[in-house]
Amino acid sequence: MSQAAAAAVAPAFDVLAIRREFPILAETVRGRPLIYLDSAASAQKPRAVIEAMVQAMERQYANVHRGLHWMSERTTEAFETARDAVARLLNAPSRDEVVFTKNATEAINLVAHAFGRGVMDPAKAVLISAMEHHANIVPWQMLRDDRGVDLRVCPITDEGELDWEAFEQHLAGGRVGLVAITHMSNVLGTVTPAERIARAAHAAGALVLFDGSQAAVHRRVDVQEIGADFYVFTGHKLYGPTGIGVLWARSALLERMPPFLGGGDMISSVSFERSSWARIPHKFEAGTPPILEAIGLAAAIAWVERIGFEAIEAHERALTDHALARLSNVAGVRIFGRAQDRGGVVSFMLDRAHAHDVATLLDRQGIAVRAGHHCAEPLMRVLGVESTARASFAVYTTRAEIDALAEALERVRRFFS
């Protein structure tokens, strides 16, 4: 179908209709309607995801890849279909390049172990940015401490964008073996220029891993168009269940990488003397995989594709613009991050009030935001703060909820003044 034809049949974006698909949004908190502005921490689940998982448990459940019986075959089929859904979502050249993990953190650890310790030249450096989540810092520190690999940090600009000049300087010496960088900051909302990063890295002889935990939720990701070597994301932020994450990597890399965890399902044969590994991606999936979670993730991907990334992106862009305008008008609010290309997270402080106090007062008004260092302590230091409050938006967020946040912040300010 051409894009025009798809647009012609696509239903108009109706946020209220979308909200009705999320049972939890009908809940009240402290006697007030829930205003959930913490989707960047974890998104709520549409009925389609909930029902897919319940259906699987009620109708066709068994272990995968082992039973010679009907239930196991059906479950294996559903599980493997989820791999197809992920491959489609990322436009991966092959479904065999999709490895299921527990979450994005485990996916990065898998790369740090199997690629970092097994393939990468220890004389090469790993380059991260100053706006990484702990998940994309700590595994590389562990690799550094284990193998003596140099770990470098590329600074960000005052706007909260990657400092491109510094980035190029880091790459210039040809010493960087892997660039591991966020595709969208969970604190600043900054979307990094993935294609440009991949081109520059490859030109300098480095590979690139993108932490897509935030980005994959808000826009279409095409790993081939980007030119990525590794791409990771997690299910629970994409309206899917917890307990499942994804590592996508080019098959040539996966073939060269030794296994991460050992056990059942990842072998082709085992004797007491030695074992040989299963083909990719199973080589990296030891033990019973997250079966129900994969089925839930497949339902989430189908649900997101039905809404359409163009519609999601347009909706969230409008919300973010509205939030930036509304919150800037609340006296005493300081917003962190002014990147040109940004997604729907807004970190802020209110006067000198501590983020926890702000969050508690917002919670009392039924508004859920996150407060703290957002698993990005080094970035907090760069910003010169201990913590921030953060409002984050999803496909079900409304303008009225952002207005409610702005009005609530006015009241919080009066309370503390």
Next chain:
Amino acid sequence: MSQGFADLQDLYQEVILDHGRHPRNFGRLAPPARHSRGDNPMCGDRVEVWLCLDDEGRISECAFEGRGCMISIASASLMTEVVRGKSVREARALSDSFRRLARTGTCPVCGEVHEEDLDRLRPLSGVSGYPSRVKCATLAWHALEAAIAGEPSAKIG
């Protein structure tokens, strides 16, 4: 939606706002004062506590420095006032009672020991309705106990 925060008075009582904005005994004590530090890994808050013991083993001075929310600063400030003059054993017992008060909102031993002190601390018991905030109120007390025990930092779980 109510315009005020009448329902928040349980958490942010006047004494908390007062001590949170104007902490008492804010500063360091010179060696040989005992010193320890509490970090709340959830939010990055930190409170450092110093205390001096007199010849009879009583806390003659207690001071703190820190960064944190209204609750954690107010709790630390009130703590430095109420532990002064206490023996090490009394301070530990008071800390124990207070931590229980913060966690559960009630205090079985209140009325029996340290009645006056616990009455002063009772405004902080509002955090028991907010499980994520209990650690804010107890951070300084963990640091106090670590300082008494001669440990450089308190392990906050």
